[in-house]
Amino acid sequence: MTDRQGLRAMTTLARLSARGLGRALRPRSTGSAAGPAFGSAMRRHLADPAVARQCREVRLVKLGPDGGWQSLGFDVQPGDEVTVLAAGGFWASKLLDLRFGARMGIWLRPGAGAIVKTPADAASLRMEAGGPLHIVAKPPGEWADESGTFDPAFPRGGVSGEIDACVIVWKEGALSGLGAMAGAGDHGGLVAAALERARHPVPPPRGWRYLWRLGAGEIYSETSHGGERRICCHTRQDVGILQFPADFPLTESTRLRWRWKADKLPCDLPEDIQPTHDYLSIAVEFEDGQDLTYMWSSSLPEGTIFRCPLPFWDKVETHWVLRADAGELGRWLAEERPLRADYAKAIGTPPARIVKVWLIAVSVFQRGEGICEYADIELVDGERVLKIL
Structure with missing residues (x-):
């Protein structure tokens, strides 16, 4: 942890302690x-x-x-x-x-x-x-x-x-x-x-399933807008990871493309320590078991890269802050990421294949609420396209 990260963590914990004292009076x-x-x-x-x-x-x-x-x-x-x-x-x-x-x-x-x-x-x-x-x-x-x-x-x-x-x-x-x-x-x-x-049960979107480690939930639902499939995410005091199987080669030209609209973020503090690790993201899992997750942040600068602060996940998950501008909340944004180059920068020597695409929603720590929508998710490599949503 760098000196800047350490100072940020101490400041965040101090703010949390002050909030905790206030909430003790108003649970x-x-x-x-x-x-x-x-x-x-x-x-x-x-x-x-x-x-x-x-x-x-x-x-x-x-x-x-x-x-x-x-x-x-x-x-x-x-x-x-x-x-x-x-x-x-x-x-x-x-x-x-x-x-x-x-x-x-x-x-x-x-x-x-x-x-x-x-x-x-x-x-x-x-x-x-x-x-x-x-x-x-x-x-x-x-x-x-x-x-x-x-x-x-x-x-x-x-x-x-x-x-x-x-x-x-x-x-x-x-x-x-x-x-x-x-x-x-x-x-x-x-x-x-x-x-x-x-x-009124809430089934997972077609072709997707919840990660068994965290269990099934009601966070994600499929909708249609003008014939376009979308996944709506609404998390409140819970956690869930939705997964889609995606056996796809990882080459220099492999891209992940998607559109998303974040309406509300589940945390208003830096999300890089365990007590505040509430966020919304899209992730790619690779054949070596590592996953790289592109997240919205309320407080961390865009381009910030950090290992997950949670036990177990600190061995397999890396976060990349892709969006952090509050002025962009509520707007549809189109994204495209060069996955092999991003893996090399954030994690190390890239593996040969992608195995899954994930959607992640965490709101369990600060017990807040997050709202987001996803559309047009696909993996692209030259003429090869795997349509995921």
Whole structure:
């Protein structure tokens, strides 16, 4: 870290500490609070005869930040619809006002199947695999594999708090069950929110999928404007990476082209330290596992290049501030980047191929909001064009 970067980091942390003191007097909500009121409300609603008839299995559990996988004591079958209603959260730093709500880190593991994350603190999931169902609360971090093994390189210490969760397996599906439950009452709007999601799910854009490490979400949606496909990004107190497979050679003439319009950035501080690492970007993943991400910044100069400040990602991700002029927010901007030259400047000796294009949205640290749109994404090398969006 250079002297300038170190001074900037200290200044940013000082500003965060001052904000944290102010917010201690006026806390920001990250969802419903954990505690006895949550459990009492859930038991009362679930006891309603109309709701009870819809439930095949129900469990109320408490989740801590340092616990392992908990068995819920029942099996699920492929195709079962499971609703999770959750309250509470974890503090990483009260001084810096770093808190992660229940929507950020509740994961389920059916049998030996792949792990899945709830996209919100009130949401339903369709099980792709069957077997004993397990649950864990895991703040943002990294897994060793898709079966839910914790990576020992990233111990989960220094985090406090708890999450209360109600897990329901429905007999006739989430839509029917939540409809009955909404008639019995609510707690903090959780039932209403889960019912709205069941009625109006937000699928990922066609051909894209969320990175399994961070889990699926509702951040990205596909729209059409005058026949033109667009991807809308709306992030609020969450994180998600959307990926598109792109097997493409990396040569001197390889270009990434796209258009984007950023309407709101999720952070108003320099994004190059962990507590403020909230941003919007488009990225390219290469066959060596490295990714180069072109980002909007609220505070860093255009042309700034830095390694990701987050554990795990500091080994594989490099950021390039492409846009930082607040006067350009709300405007469509056309971009073109020489990927091989950019890789050589930002990372080192370039590999031979590109493997994926990503869209990244992070708003979990400062719990802000980011809004952006993307269009006309393509990889180009001479006459060869891979249309991505």
